[in-house]
Amino acid sequence: GAGVSQSPSNKVTEKGKDVELRCDPISGHTALYWYRQSLGQGLEFLIYFQGNSAPDKSGLPSDRFSAERTGGSVSTLTIQRTQQEDSAVYLCASSPVGGTQYFGPGTRLTVL
Amino acid sequence: AQTVTQSQPEMSVQEAETVTLSCTYDTSESDYYLFWYKQPPSRQMILVIRQEAYKQQNATENRFSVNFQKAAKSFSLKISDSQLGDAAMYFCAYRSAWGGGGADGLTFGKGTHLIIQP
Numbered sequence: 001g002a003g004v005s006q007s008p009s010n011k012v013t014e015k016g017k018d019v020e021l022r023c024d025p026i027s028g029h030t031a032l033y034w035y036r037q038s039l040g041q042g043l044e045f046l047i048y049f050q051g052n053s054a055p056d057k058s059g060l061p062s063d064r065f066s067a068e069r070t071g072g073s074v075s076t077l078t079i080q081r082t083q084q085e086d087s088a089v090y091l092c093a094s095s096p097v098g099g100t101q102y103f104g105p106g107t108r109l110t111v112l
Numbered sequence: 113a114q115t116v117t118q119s120q121p122e123m124s125v126q127e128a129e130t131v132t133l134s135c136t137y138d139t140s141e142s143d144y145y146l147f148w149y150k151q152p153p154s155r156q157m158i159l160v161i162r163q164e165a166y167k168q169q170n171a172t173e174n175r176f177s178v179n180f181q182k183a184a185k186s187f188s189l190k191i192s193d194s195q196l197g198d199a200a201m202y203f204c205a206y207r208s209a210w211g212g213g214g215a216d217g218l219t220f221g222k223g224t225h226l227i228i229q230p
Contacts (some may be wrong), residue, residue, distance in 0.1 A: 031216065
């Protein structure tokens, strides 16, 4: 079956602009995760959804970052007023409850 | 908080040889999961192998096997008969078994870049 998909594959934006990154999980996976991969910080866990609910948002780097999930499926990670330090690959993963996480191909964000 | 350490930034092995990638972790929990993921240049993170901490038997998947030493908090990955397609970044990861909120997120090591010499 289809895996996790993410869009766009690459995004170049100017400092100060808002961006939206999209994740389509594997059908039937109730859990969804966002991670950030950067040269300086490695792989960081950002946020986790169980259904449409995000019990813990403490991993988000700043209040410029927000995420939502609707219909227990698609999730959007929004970064407002982007900064150069937001440049990274943003990875999404999904899993059954308590199961193994399967990752999407990521979105490479470049902030100029 | 849990930490995962991969002490080998880069490893090189001849094709068809065996290579072992090291991983250690720190946790106060008794029940957890450990994973090895592979990330080729395409960026796609691919699950290689998974180990449940309550299982004493080491996990194996074809040419990939682990040496899980719970007391030593060590989780190394052995790749036998290395192939050119094994070239990638390899990440060791930890997840709590208790779940809920941030505990479900994976904690990753910094990764090991594996080079396969033809």
